[in-house]
Amino acid sequence: MKMHNAKRVEIIIEAVMERQLTNALNGAGVTGYTVLPVSGGSGRSGQWSREGQVGRAGGMVAVICLIRPERLDDLLEAAFAVVERHIGVVSVSDTQVLRAERF
Amino acid sequence: MKMHNAKRVEIIIEAVMERQLTNALNGAGVTGYTVLPVSGGSGRSGQWSREGQVGRAGGMVAVICLIRPERLDDLLEAAFAVVERHIGVVSVSDTQVLRAERF
Amino acid sequence: MKMHNAKRVEIIIEAVMERQLTNALNGAGVTGYTVLPVSGGSGRSGQWSREGQVGRAGGMVAVICLIRPERLDDLLEAAFAVVERHIGVVSVSDTQVLRAERF
Amino acid sequence: MDGILALAAANLVSPIILSFVLGLAAALARSDLSFPEAIAKGLSLYLLFAIGFKGGAGVAAHGVDARLVAALLAGVVLSLLLPFIAFVLLRSLSKVSAIDAAAVAGHYGSISIVTFVAASSLLTGLGIAAESYMVAVAAAMEAPAILSALWLATKRGGKAEQVGGELWREILLNGSIVLLLGAFAIGWVTGEKGLAEIGSFIVEPFKGVLCLFLLDMGLVAGRGLRGSRGVLSPGAVAFGLLMPLVGAVLGLAGGLALGLSLGGVVLLMVLAASASYIAVPAAMRVALPEANPALSLTLALGVTFPFNLTFGIPLYMMLAAAVTGS
Amino acid sequence: MDGILALAAANLVSPIILSFVLGLAAALARSDLSFPEAIAKGLSLYLLFAIGFKGGAGVAAHGVDARLVAALLAGVVLSLLLPFIAFVLLRSLSKVSAIDAAAVAGHYGSISIVTFVAASSLLTGLGIAAESYMVAVAAAMEAPAILSALWLATKRGGKAEQVGGELWREILLNGSIVLLLGAFAIGWVTGEKGLAEIGSFIVEPFKGVLCLFLLDMGLVAGRGLRGSRGVLSPGAVAFGLLMPLVGAVLGLAGGLALGLSLGGVVLLMVLAASASYIAVPAAMRVALPEANPALSLTLALGVTFPFNLTFGIPLYMMLAAAVTGS
Amino acid sequence: MDGILALAAANLVSPIILSFVLGLAAALARSDLSFPEAIAKGLSLYLLFAIGFKGGAGVAAHGVDARLVAALLAGVVLSLLLPFIAFVLLRSLSKVSAIDAAAVAGHYGSISIVTFVAASSLLTGLGIAAESYMVAVAAAMEAPAILSALWLATKRGGKAEQVGGELWREILLNGSIVLLLGAFAIGWVTGEKGLAEIGSFIVEPFKGVLCLFLLDMGLVAGRGLRGSRGVLSPGAVAFGLLMPLVGAVLGLAGGLALGLSLGGVVLLMVLAASASYIAVPAAMRVALPEANPALSLTLALGVTFPFNLTFGIPLYMMLAAAVTGS
Ligand SMILES: Nc1ncnc2c1ncn2[C@@H]1O[C@H](COP(=O)(O)O)[C@@H](O)[C@H]1O
Ligand SMILES: Nc1ncnc2c1ncn2[C@@H]1O[C@H](COP(=O)(O)O)[C@@H](O)[C@H]1O
Ligand SMILES: Nc1ncnc2c1ncn2[C@@H]1O[C@H](COP(=O)(O)O)[C@@H](O)[C@H]1O
Numbered sequence A, B, C: 001m002k003m004h005n006a007k008r009v010e011i012i013i014e015a016v017m018e019r020q021l022t023n024a025l026n027g028a029g030v031t032g033y034t035v036l037p038v039s040g041g042s043g044r045s046g047q048w049s050r051e052g053q054v055g056r057a058g059g060m061v062a063v064i065c066l067i068r069p070e071r072l073d074d075l076l077e078a079a080f081a082v083v084e085r086h087i088g089v090v091s092v093s094d095t096q097v098l099r100a101e102r103f
Numbered sequence D, E, F: 001m002d003g004i005l006a007l008a009a010a011n012l013v014s015p016i017i018l019s020f021v022l023g024l025a026a027a028l029a030r031s032d033l034s035f036p037e038a039i040a041k042g043l044s045l046y047l048l049f050a051i052g053f054k055g056g057a058g059v060a061a062h063g064v065d066a067r068l069v070a071a072l073l074a075g076v077v078l079s080l081l082l083p084f085i086a087f088v089l090l091r092s093l094s095k096v097s098a099i100d101a102a103a104v105a106g107h108y109g110s111i112s113i114v115t116f117v118a119a120s121s122l123l124t125g126l127g128i129a130a131e132s133y134m135v136a137v138a139a140a141m142e143a144p145a146i147l148s149a150l151w152l153a154t155k156r157g158g159k160a161e162q163v164g165g166e167l168w169r170e171i172l173l174n175g176s177i178v179l180l181l182g183a184f185a186i187g188w189v190t191g192e193k194g195l196a197e198i199g200s201f202i203v204e205p206f207k208g209v210l211c212l213f214l215l216d217m218g219l220v221a222g223r224g225l226r227g228s229r230g231v232l233s234p235g236a237v238a239f240g241l242l243m244p245l246v247g248a249v250l251g252l253a254g255g256l257a258l259g260l261s262l263g264g265v266v267l268l269m270v271l272a273a274s275a276s277y278i279a280v281p282a283a284m285r286v287a288l289p290e291a292n293p294a295l296s297l298t299l300a301l302g303v304t305f306p307f308n309l310t311f312g313i314p315l316y317m318m319l320a321a322a323v324t325g326s
């Protein structure tokens, strides 16, 4: 099958920052992304779990973004501006996608 | 640790198509996959969120499939037949797995 | 943006083993990971779904761990000791991260 | 008549309607108020189970009326017929593609169970009796419209997924249909005794649960409206307000032909006037992926549902009351 | 006696049983009807809290019977003993591996709280009183069987996870045990007054909630049966129907030895006859990963649970009534 | 007075308090008992809707008191003022950074609705009436404290996110504020009639639902305490116990100045004494990311909330009763 090179960006960020992040992505012309729920985790700020939580604080979401290699920098700059002062991690992997016209 | 080359296929597809997709995968002899819930996203057809939704329409799922490189094409053909007319994205990354005998 | 090489380890394991796994990771000095919920899947032990389930048995979670390449082996040994006798899969991909100081 | 008018006005300030309005306003104001998906589903499971059970228990109590079968058939016919009218009407009012029109038509041939529930509780409030088996008619009307929609899509809009057995199973064994009919059967079999056993779960708290569910529906509808600016042409909106009236009139005709009670006539009107936003959207995504889901959903949930809830239902009541001269 | 027979038959057409049947049928027909995981868990949290609290309040009301401690001990002994019988019986009826047999045995030594609840509400319906502290006995019976299962697995089936303190904590502080006993304690301390405060939450709606929960259990059981064709040999199925009877007889003996009331005897029989499908499966996955989870779960949830729910409970009642001559 | 003392003691053994204690104990013992996130959110949606609606219905019943506006203003002032006191107090008792102190201060200026609910139901139990609009005052007190916290952070702790319109919208249209005020409005508009319609959903089961919610809060608080060993210095703990008293005294002064009823004074004291653990933490993560969330949350949920729930509320009652001489 015809595959096309792309980047897979995975941004794990505080749930309260989800809207700010997606706004920033839209602002950078990145309109394709998928948000996965996160049930728990651990990091320098300790271990946490969503179980029984009511407030939006103290939870994370994972935003996955498949993007053409040449658009990566715009995305990273937009994302970094949001995550900079917040907890969370950003990783970028090489990948290949079907139907490149969608990206 | 002994690792073996494999492909990580990530199919983000409409929730209503989950059964059709898994049936197609089983049909292609791909019996190993994991389904992750998706809480929201954005694409050419706009932004969406599962919050408060009752119907199965308007939601996505992420199907992750680790597979031996030589079996990739069968998988992609099976998957493509399902996603072809539907919204959703398919990406393939190189990866390495422990316990190759399981794949 | 300045990126740093890292490994993305994805461990899909039985939900009942989550605590054992994270304890093992902490034991190996791996204190950064994120747990994603899993809604269903299929493998050699058949197909399953979390729908309507009450018990913790018969469900999986996905633990994602971004780590410096040199720390990978410790992590894999710790993880393997837990998954060894249990169902589940472990995959490792090359990736790049922002803010390496966090890892 | 006046009594109805007065109480119809009162309807506007019922907790049920206001809860919907609250949700709608909160979403339009971009508040982060939201219900978890699991809770929304849980509420709808409760409502389907309760309404089905009570309908069955009612049939057990008042005995099954010879008209039951006729009413079921009438419902199926209405569900099959309405999409054709909807298709033509929508195409004449706006220039959406045939595929999109077919998908929308499917939604309007089917029914909205919450609209049905709201109408039922308003009738109860007014002390107007209705045939208990109308809930079975509601279930019978959910799926047939999908057939017509697919037929329209194939004939007029080029290819659509041909309906294989698998798809049929999915449509007919749709969760809401199964739960509604299943609970109806349980209520019928266990009757008054069964109702006495679980009444304090499915009867007393019912209206309150309905308020929370409508609050959530308001939130979802508001988010949909916000997200789909530009999706709705004025013509489409006009369709969303006219089509329920057309449906109601056909429902009225059917109800009179069947010789239903005033309450029964009103409920059949409401069913015909309402549009599906749960079962049909899913089926359309599977069988008619080319259709734009935002159009159907925004029309059904953002235009027609609020209209029926606020003005439609009382209007249909007055119409039915006037015609039946009660 | 005849009264019991009649009412036992009536039990078959109670909303509770029929809800389970509906779920079972829907799943077997591959309907997409389903409960979100969170809702299923929420329902079980409610049931555990309510049944525990009511038991405690009952003890507060009727005073604590000297037999309480004896009954708890008897429960623990039954839970420890039953797995050995189950192991031998299963091995003789089918040729599953020793590890699998040990795992299954652990399930049957432990208990199913929903079966207990169904039996209790049937007793209440029949106006047959039972010792309120039986719910504490139920909690006491959940874990010990796991010990026996692991012992069997090690002695007969080669290595099993040796039970470290960590595992022990997980088993003894299992959520359902903690909630059941905790609510029992709260009910006991707050007594009638506490029950009056929250009765309209944990008493009136209880049966209705139970219906929804059993509907979900039917769905899960049906999905399990569908998914595990071939997992169950005829011998295994026979075990799933015989073992409850064996358990019931031992429960009967224990109940009589303890001098429990008719209701208490029945509940002890039900506990001994029922098999765990929540606490034990999780523990077995941790400690006995080599065992096939599908086998235990399909037997407990797909065979024994429906059997107890429909025929078992009434049968045990008649047995107990016959023996105690009431 | 003595009556209050006695009943205050009784409060300690109410199902509500004991449910919290059960959750706390289970979490500290590392039991795996837990509520799904969706269920916890569902319970809080129910509580907010019910308490808001009942407050509004109460206002409709007793007519709106001229003091309503004054009380709202007083609430806003308290919410704006308390953070400054909290900031100074915390800094003097422990050496946390200015940023952390500002964040904590924001939590204590705002309110805990569950504490408010617990106090209300205790008052009801004691037959002490209170102004129904106090629930609106509660809503009014949620957000202003955030302003003061951010001002403190900027002035004393260097940069904080400057509060753009977007952030303002998020703070003011926070889900719990919208739901509380929205339900209050619905209750007010529909009045007694509305309450009659949905009372069996929002009134009777209320206390039971509150028990389950407090059980969950106990679990979350316990997990938090376990996870944050070392986060709390003795000074910080002292702050968590002293600050509510300071707040209560200011609430008392405000309540007397407003001429509220005994019940109203107590509720204002409770609002001032309680600390937010839902709305403010989220706002602080957005606007003050450098602040350590564990510190604020552990103090608010792990120290101050349990203190108010057990000893605080009865204490405030006695204080108010003594001062008002009732
Ligand atoms: N190395 C990592 N791999 C995966 N997820 C991580 C990692 N580090 C942090 N996280 C996630 O980011 C959250 C906040 O991290 P931190 O800011 O280090 O406390 C954690 O709770 C995890 O969910
Ligand atoms: N570039 C992308 N990266 C990640 N997810 C995407 C991307 N594009 C689309 N998606 C997901 O697929 C869904 C449908 O996409 P679309 O068909 O473009 O509307 C979106 O709502 C996202 O959840
Ligand atoms: N090849 C695979 N790719 C992705 N997930 C898998 C794969 N194989 C197994 N899994 C996951 O691991 C679970 C147990 O696998 P198994 O032990 O093969 O039954 C499955 O239910 C899936 O959720």
Ligand code: NA
Binding pocket: D082, D107, D108, D109, D110, D111, D112, D247, D271, D272, D273, D274, D275, D276
């Ligand atoms: Na219709």
Ligand code: NA
Binding pocket: E082, E107, E108, E109, E110, E111, E112, E247, E271, E272, E273, E274, E275, E276
């Ligand atoms: Na047993």
Ligand code: NA
Binding pocket: F082, F107, F108, F109, F110, F111, F112, F247, F271, F272, F273, F274, F275, F276
């Ligand atoms: Na306060």
